[in-house]
Amino acid sequence: MKGSQLRPREDLDLPVRFARSAAATEGSGMRTDDVSGWIAERATAAEFSVERIPFAELDGWRFEKDTGNLVHRSGRFFTVEGLRVRRDAAAVPEWHQPIIRQHEVGILGILAKEFDGVLHFLMQAKMEPGNPRPIQLSPTVQATRSNYTRAHRGARVKYLEYFREPERHGRVLADVLQSEHGSWFLRKRNRNMIVEVFGDVPLLGDFRWLTLGQIGELLHRDNLVNMDARTVLACAPVGRGTALAAHSDADLLSWFTAERSGHEVSAEPVPLSAVPGWVRRESAIEHEDGRYFRVVAVAVRAGSREVTCWTQPLFEPCGEGVIAMFARRIGGVPHVLVHARVEGGFVDGVELGPTVQYMPANYAHLAAGDRPLFVDLALSPDPERVLYQAMLSEEGGRFRNTESRYTVIEVDESQVPDRPPSGYRWVTPGQLGSLVRHPHYVNVQARTLLACFNTRAVRW
């Protein structure tokens, strides 16, 4: 490092370069309007099929004798176990549920490269068995450690080397561990990476270079950009945004710390067979009232994946989700309303979610007063004030048919004041962007909507 031993702590050009890419709704590669057709064509070429099967037909998976946990014979991939969650001073102080445990940290990585002075991102047309639209636009690499150490003896993960040894090929623009669905995963974290490459990169068949603006356009199509792409794009270093906000960063962090300190959450694994209220049937583990979600099994045949045939369990929710982020200008500066949420599987109890994160079917048996705050506004917004709307699905490698209506809805002071109810806070997208550089602040649903801001899918 002689002579040039020091470098700037922050690359001040990066936000400008990301802004330029977000402003580019066409790029040097495929036209935006052609992406859907390309994805459809890959789907036809791949000739895959996904079928529900009874648990007895799972290959390599079994229910452990003592615990009833659903495990793979390799001891890898993931397990389905039971979870007991206890909360101090909460409306529901204790509950049990099945949960996915996956110790290993996967890589969700997007390669970035400049073409004609504009950053492009290498996106993959990738099949996931649980997706309602099975091939979606995905990160360059989306692999668990079991995948990339080839526990399933499949093909090599393409472009993996750029993320295993980024300094050999370019430089890291973002790299942070983030949680995923705290209701379905116990302490799951994935590595969200963006790596800029300076040299040539071979372009393989299932991959295309797109600008941030193109991806922003595509985020308006239903079930096209997958969850893994969205969470990585949420972590893009787009800059701090405005220097002014309703709350200083110190006050925001203090509020978050108070929320996290105020919820004593204890989440402990228990044997799956010891989870009260849940029943194991031939083809599903489900709640006795048919609510929440079920654990199912599928058989997959596909030409485009690392192995051509496999079986696996998936979690399937019992209904569509409603995910809404409220937005308001405060003193002229755009803010969004985040909610400090407890989910049993979070690494540290509380993370910031969207304003509303809600599955109507789970509340159908309850009085209206027991529903989360702001649900009515989220369910029937004034169409003219909907800044963003699309049906999007969650990770199709673990979840089946998890469609949610994601929206960003503009509200006014009469609907949500500057000082919202306890547990809610107005923050700027720039403040969320500062938090998302660090683990376990922003949950995966809020990250999807942050990606919509970063890519300018939300124009405001």
Add this chain to the structure above:
Amino acid sequence: MKGSQLRPREDLDLPVRFARSAAATEGSGMRTDDVSGWIAERATAAEFSVERIPFAELDGWRFEKDTGNLVHRSGRFFTVEGLRVRRDAAAVPEWHQPIIRQHEVGILGILAKEFDGVLHFLMQAKMEPGNPRPIQLSPTVQATRSNYTRAHRGARVKYLEYFREPERHGRVLADVLQSEHGSWFLRKRNRNMIVEVFGDVPLLGDFRWLTLGQIGELLHRDNLVNMDARTVLACAPVGRGTALAAHSDADLLSWFTAERSGHEVSAEPVPLSAVPGWVRRESAIEHEDGRYFRVVAVAVRAGSREVTCWTQPLFEPCGEGVIAMFARRIGGVPHVLVHARVEGGFVDGVELGPTVQYMPANYAHLAAGDRPLFVDLALSPDPERVLYQAMLSEEGGRFRNTESRYTVIEVDESQVPDRPPSGYRWVTPGQLGSLVRHPHYVNVQARTLLACFNTRAVRW
């Protein structure tokens, strides 16, 4: 918020104000040289005594029948349980040990107030039963939730209201959850707070206003500034420091993410009676080889605490610790060498520790090659290159006689190059300061040494 709905995200004056306080080696209150005498005088006045007792004489504490866990009858305070730690691809892939579990989040809070244009901090002369020097300089408030909700029916915690409702009295300067000793606590977090007050504050007998510079002077005295004060001062918003560093912030975060991803650590509570290699005797639970630490019980009598007499368990290490941070100028800019450490009780597996964190007695039976890196240099540094040195103890409310020699040692490129071994990294104190605004990056031993930089106890 009308009219002034917006505020700056960062208060750019704060680093200047902290620097001014750090430069002030005398303040408006007690003279620095009088603090030791005042502490000694409080010790005499308090008339306390601490005695080892057999477990059978613990009042309110018992060993649970089924598990052998040591618990309090109220179900509060803390428990001593067993822990099984498993690590992938580590020299020691699995071990068992006793561990302290304490779900509730305590408050460690220091009040700040300007006198004559200089920030002063309200420090307390507080007794903790495990301290080798039982009264030490402590934060304004140092209380578990059991304390301040008065589970032990003692007196009110003084100044607590400033930290429960800071916005009524002033403003929050720092507020972040931090881990404590990952070898002795399972997923323990405490809230580290600094609150600036604008109005008058009544000055109670056990409290004094001191500048940051005065506290820096006092950090050179053995066992005078307690651990809780040190961890809070580590979180002081002293500013980002230099704009240049050996690694950009993005590279530093990426290295940390890789370290955390590379260590698959699973830590699960087990019954204390099922911990192999540990023996419960009349007055101690100890390792069969007499190594590591022991669990003991003490009886305390004191006039100055909320209750005048109590008994409790404490953890006692089997030897003195050696904690060293190496320091080097790189390109003229001061850097320190941090180590990405796995400790079984960390919330998220890995945190940054000092260069060396080591208890010689635990390694006495091993070959020299099995000792941690850099130990020789830490044990016998060139005295002229010792930038800081003091004997300091850890939290005396849970630990007994935990003395460590804390040092900051200047090294040169021949001793540690710009690219140190895997698991180590040169960072600026400013970069550590940016990380410590967020939970679970910097461990409690490294925070002690960061406090020495923040208070200018390290002059360099």
